[in-house]
Amino acid sequence: MSLIEKVINKKETSQTPIWLMRQAGRYLPEFKKIREKNPNFIKLCLNENLVQEITLQPLKRFNIDAAIIFSDILMLPYGIGQHVEFEKNFGPKLGELKDVDLSNMNEDKFVKKLSPVYNSFKTLSGHLQSKNKSLIGFTGAPWTILVYMLNKQSPKKELDSNLRDISENKKIIKVIIKYLKIHIKNQIKNGANIIQIFDSWAGLVENKYVGEMIYEPNAELVEFVKSLNVPVICFPRDTNDYIEFVNEVDPSVISLDYNVDIKNIVKNIKVPTQGNLDPNILLTNKDNIKKHTLNILENFKYHPHIFNLGHGVLPQTDPIMVDYLVNLVKDY
Numbered sequence: 001m002s003l004i005e006k007v008i009n010k011k012e013t014s015q016t017p018i019w020l021m022r023q024a025g026r027y028l029p030e031f032k033k034i035r036e037k038n039p040n041f042i043k044l045c046l047n048e049n050l051v052q053e054i055t056l057q058p059l060k061r062f063n064i065d066a067a068i069i070f071s072d073i074l075m076l077p078y079g080i081g082q083h084v085e086f087e088k089n090f091g092p093k094l095g096e097l098k099d100v101d102l103s104n105m106n107e108d109k110f111v112k113k114l115s116p117v118y119n120s121f122k123t124l125s126g127h128l129q130s131k132n133k134s135l136i137g138f139t140g141a142p143w144t145i146l147v148y149m150l151n152k153q154s155p156k157k158e159l160d161s162n163l164r165d166i167s168e169n170k171k172i173i174k175v176i177i178k179y180l181k182i183h184i185k186n187q188i189k190n191g192a193n194i195i196q197i198f199d200s201w202a203g204l205v206e207n208k209y210v211g212e213m214i215y216e217p218n219a220e221l222v223e224f225v226k227s228l229n230v231p232v233i234c235f236p237r238d239t240n241d242y243i244e245f246v247n248e249v250d251p252s253v254i255s256l257d258y259n260v261d262i263k264n265i266v267k268n269i270k271v272p273t274q275g276n277l278d279p280n281i282l283l284t285n286k287d288n289i290k291k292h293t294l295n296i297l298e299n300f301k302y303h304p305h306i307f308n309l310g311h312g313v314l315p316q317t318d319p320i321m322v323d324y325l326v327n328l329v330k331d332y
């Protein structure tokens, strides 16, 4: 059993494992080199050899406890037939959802389209098992996927008008959940030991719709992952009540953003936690990184905890600072 699985299953607190959201990718020179030669991001996510190489890049550099598959939450809209591309210095650009012919989509077609992703899990899984490290699979949460599918690009800080029709949203979320379950099932079948569900835009939902747009869809997926005997980490970024989220959704682990009051969390949340160093801290200096890291470790000393950031590693991060952070946690 890997160290992360010990924290989750056995509530181990003697050693704190660490991995980082967005640990593979944009801040690593060895990734940028590959990316330059592969301008089509979707194609890159479907290139089994390169996915393996990129997924393992951070493990070659740092003493981290898990690999997260190099892929993207937008492989789901791609899989059901929505046009998805990534434009340099802009981000994702999606086609119209109304152009997607869902009556012509089914489980077999979807799995066939994403089969290179599942093959990558198979190869990586064998490799990581021998090193006793976890292989993390992931998806976006239904609401966050819906945001991209309807908004067709990254959202702004407030909710765009095309996302305000709640009954229409619920219909689309049903379809998203159907294919998310297929996507999760195939990741697990091919070797994912843990699933993380990214609800990166949970913070955009008005309070009165949090039940329908955040809690219920996450709870349905959590129950599904648990039924496959795999732990599930939820990351409802910027949601206004993590304690209520845990009570309603019951994830195996709750991943915290960097705005939460961790003392209150330790007091009121029983499930293992993950997080929550502000990724901007990695852009400062070693003394400051040490101060903030030790503060998090002290607060979670008696609570099962997986060290991570409060959101993804920023592109301008110096890998030397990441190495420094990992060693701090490992030497604690």
Ligand code: 1CP
Binding pocket: 020, 021, 022, 023, 024, 025, 026, 035, 041, 068, 069, 070, 071, 072, 073, 074, 086, 088, 091, 092, 138, 153, 154, 155, 198, 200, 312
């Ligand atoms: O241009 C490039 O070089 C591509 C940059 C990039 C990378 C490296 C994108 C585009 N996606 C990824 C990989 C990725 N995405 C991973 C695997 C790597 C790892 O974590 O180590 C993961 C887990 C994701 C997840 C993801 N994609 C999320 C959830 C996490 C988060 O950051 O909130 C989201 C929202 C996306 C959408 C996405 N993918 C890429 C971009 C530029 C965006 C938009 C982000 C935004 O709207 O702010």
